[in-house]
Amino acid sequence: MSDRVQIFEVVARDGFQNEARFVETADKIALIDALSRTGVAKIEATAFVSPRAVPNMRDAAQVLAGVTRAPGVVYSALAPNLRGAANAVAAAAHEVNVVLSASESHNWSNVRMTCADSLADLTRIVDACSLTGTPVNISIATAFGCPFEGPVAPSRVLDFVKRCAQAGAAGVTLADTIGVANPVQVERLVAAAMQILGPVPLTLHFHDTRGLGLANVYAAWRAGARRFDASLGGIGGCPFAPGATGNICTEDTVHMFAEMGVETGVDLEMVIDLARTLPQLLGHDTFGRLTKVRSRAQAECRTAAAQ
Amino acid sequence: MSDRVQIFEVVARDGFQNEARFVETADKIALIDALSRTGVAKIEATAFVSPRAVPNMRDAAQVLAGVTRAPGVVYSALAPNLRGAANAVAAAAHEVNVVLSASESHNWSNVRMTCADSLADLTRIVDACSLTGTPVNISIATAFGCPFEGPVAPSRVLDFVKRCAQAGAAGVTLADTIGVANPVQVERLVAAAMQILGPVPLTLHFHDTRGLGLANVYAAWRAGARRFDASLGGIGGCPFAPGATGNICTEDTVHMFAEMGVETGVDLEMVIDLARTLPQLLGHDTFGRLTKVRSRAQAECRTAAAQ
Numbered sequence: 001m002s003d004r005v006q007i008f009e010v011v012a013r014d015g016f017q018n019e020a021r022f023v024e025t026a027d028k029i030a031l032i033d034a035l036s037r038t039g040v041a042k043i044e045a046t047a048f049v050s051p052r053a054v055p056n057m058r059d060a061a062q063v064l065a066g067v068t069r070a071p072g073v074v075y076s077a078l079a080p081n082l083r084g085a086a087n088a089v090a091a092a093a094h095e096v097n098v099v100l101s102a103s104e105s106h107n108w109s110n111v112r113m114t115c116a117d118s119l120a121d122l123t124r125i126v127d128a129c130s131l132t133g134t135p136v137n138i139s140i141a142t143a144f145g146c147p148f149e150g151p152v153a154p155s156r157v158l159d160f161v162k163r164c165a166q167a168g169a170a171g172v173t174l175a176d177t178i179g180v181a182n183p184v185q186v187e188r189l190v191a192a193a194m195q196i197l198g199p200v201p202l203t204l205h206f207h208d209t210r211g212l213g214l215a216n217v218y219a220a221w222r223a224g225a226r227r228f229d230a231s232l233g234g235i236g237g238c239p240f241a242p243g244a245t246g247n248i249c250t251e252d253t254v255h256m257f258a259e260m261g262v263e264t265g266v267d268l269e270m271v272i273d274l275a276r277t278l279p280q281l282l283g284h285d286t287f288g289r290l291t292k293v294r295s296r297a298q299a300e301c302r303t304a305a306a307q
Numbered sequence: 308m309s310d311r312v313q314i315f316e317v318v319a320r321d322g323f324q325n326e327a328r329f330v331e332t333a334d335k336i337a338l339i340d341a342l343s344r345t346g347v348a349k350i351e352a353t354a355f356v357s358p359r360a361v362p363n364m365r366d367a368a369q370v371l372a373g374v375t376r377a378p379g380v381v382y383s384a385l386a387p388n389l390r391g392a393a394n395a396v397a398a399a400a401h402e403v404n405v406v407l408s409a410s411e412s413h414n415w416s417n418v419r420m421t422c423a424d425s426l427a428d429l430t431r432i433v434d435a436c437s438l439t440g441t442p443v444n445i446s447i448a449t450a451f452g453c454p455f456e457g458p459v460a461p462s463r464v465l466d467f468v469k470r471c472a473q474a475g476a477a478g479v480t481l482a483d484t485i486g487v488a489n490p491v492q493v494e495r496l497v498a499a500a501m502q503i504l505g506p507v508p509l510t511l512h513f514h515d516t517r518g519l520g521l522a523n524v525y526a527a528w529r530a531g532a533r534r535f536d537a538s539l540g541g542i543g544g545c546p547f548a549p550g551a552t553g554n555i556c557t558e559d560t561v562h563m564f565a566e567m568g569v570e571t572g573v574d575l576e577m578v579i580d581l582a583r584t585l586p587q588l589l590g591h592d593t594f595g596r597l598t599k600v601r602s603r604a605q606a607e608c609r610t611a612a613a614q
Binding site: 180182183184185208209210211212213214215217218219222242249252255256259260261262288289290293300 | 487489490491492515516517518519520521522524525526529549556559562563566567568569595596597600607
């Protein structure tokens with residue numbers, strides 16, 4: 001059981017936040033409810049951020065209120081600061097995912113705070129959330145590289161990891177916000193972070209910008225990581241990171257682990273079916289490979305049947 | 308130096324063989340000549356196969372005759388049988404790459420021979436090529452799975468590897484013809500194959516059909532492999548394997564190794580520039596991520612400059 005991999009679905013947050021078209025609240029809720037039945041361990045349902053800065057997240061409270069909580073699924077919400085965390089708790093999020101960046105310039109661009117201020121806030125956020133018993137996961141963005149500053153020193157990232165644990169984080173996520181991580185770097189940083197974190201669970205959050213998403217998942221898994229964020233259809237990206245593109249794709253990630261003989265508990269056919277509903281919802285094509293393989297196979301069958 | 312990775316460029320063979328439009332001989336020669344200057348260790352320039360079955364390879368002899376041989380680059384040609392090998396030698400290929408499949412039904416579909424006949428031919432081909440001192444690399448197709456039969460037993464693949472070595476192969480390639488390999492399988496099979504092969508070099512040939520191409524490269528590299536086939540722009544695929552799609556992309560593979568701090572000797576900017584000429588040559592878009600990242604970055608710069 002300890003070797004089972006957990007998939008955390010982020011399409012409703014990281015996926016939708018970067019969409020130009022507003023995704024209707026009812027559509028968000030319907031998708032989250034459908035995802036609840038696929039076997040994903042956690043769903044990042046929304047973000048409590050500035051509605052002006054991220055218009056697609058302006059219905060955060062309604063989304064959380066409208067979702068049918070399925071047993072065994074953790075409904076998480078992202079928050080950049082204490083106010084966002086308080087709103088997430090008020091909306092009965094099971095978990096608050098606080099984000100700060102390892103690099104100063106991305107932290108400023110993303111949450112308008114210095115890293116020192118964000119770090120100082122962590123304890124206050126954890127304490128506030130503990131009043132309702134809400135666990136806080138802390139996501140460290142730009143942990144593998146920054147769109148403004150380039151490489152980020154591993155020692156700095158690991159220092160952030162230590163401070164997150166000290167602040168009382170229930171979990172820590174290392175995020176490759178702009179898809180610049182490479183597998184060797186991932187194996188090293190994951191091993192070092194897990195050593196610091198001990199029993200505090202580590203999650204990896206990769207983007208597939210340069211095609212290394214699943215290579216990085218494999219590298220992290222090899223180093224011992226068992227928790228991965230992924231987005232249905234591989235959509236997503238940070239609106240405040242130039243060049244950011246889609247997350248690793250849920251269905252492709254689930255498929256890789258299935259082929260590797262690693263249990264995720266996620267029903268591959270269900271996530272493929274859901275991924276295939278995205279283009280109509282979003283008005284554009286998505287990035288998953290499995291959906292394309294299936295579509296091609298079905299087209300070949302139709303051609304064969306017509307002959 | 309022994310840890311340097313060698314990139315074998317297969318766009319002119321595996322890439323073009325699957326294109327509907329005939330690529331003009333002069334264009335093939337120009338591309339191969341340009342690739343010769345990028346630092347790739349080997350170029351699979353063409354295939355000596357039935358011109359009816361694979362029309363884009365019908366100019367095999369002219370291509371090899373027209374190419375300017377750059378020092379340090381091996382110009383290889385694929386052949387499915389003794390006749391093809393003889394033609395490749397006559398055209399002064401530096402190396403003949405003989406292909407057979409680990410699965411009966413794909414071998415039949417691809418080269419119209421039983422596996423037993425293909426295996427028996429190996430010694431004859433190696434002996435014939437040795438008359439001119441031409442080394443023979445043997446590629447084992449469907450080594451990680453077959454489009455018709457599904458999984459292929461590793462014991463069968465490893466038996467083929469042993470027979471290739473016994474036949475006097477100068478090198479052996481394990482090919483994931485339809486992109487179904489997974490990293491765990493790759494690590495195991497590569498480690499076992501290298502043990503059998505000893506000093507005979509092993510090459511890996513991956514397709515990226517399900518997005519696992521670079522994950523598989525990383526897994527193979529981790530198991531000790533240092534030679535990889537790749538195709539500019541990620542184009543290619545076997546015309547006789549349903550569902551086959553593009554090879555792993557040269558520029559994305561070179562980029563991954565560069566980021567990992569592993570030397571390939573290939574100039575990344577040169578291969579990106581060449582990959583960006585492919586859509587015009589082929590009449591369709593290609594699959595590389597790096598070219599898209601660069602195009603997007605340039606578009607952003609132009610937008611910024613215009614503001």
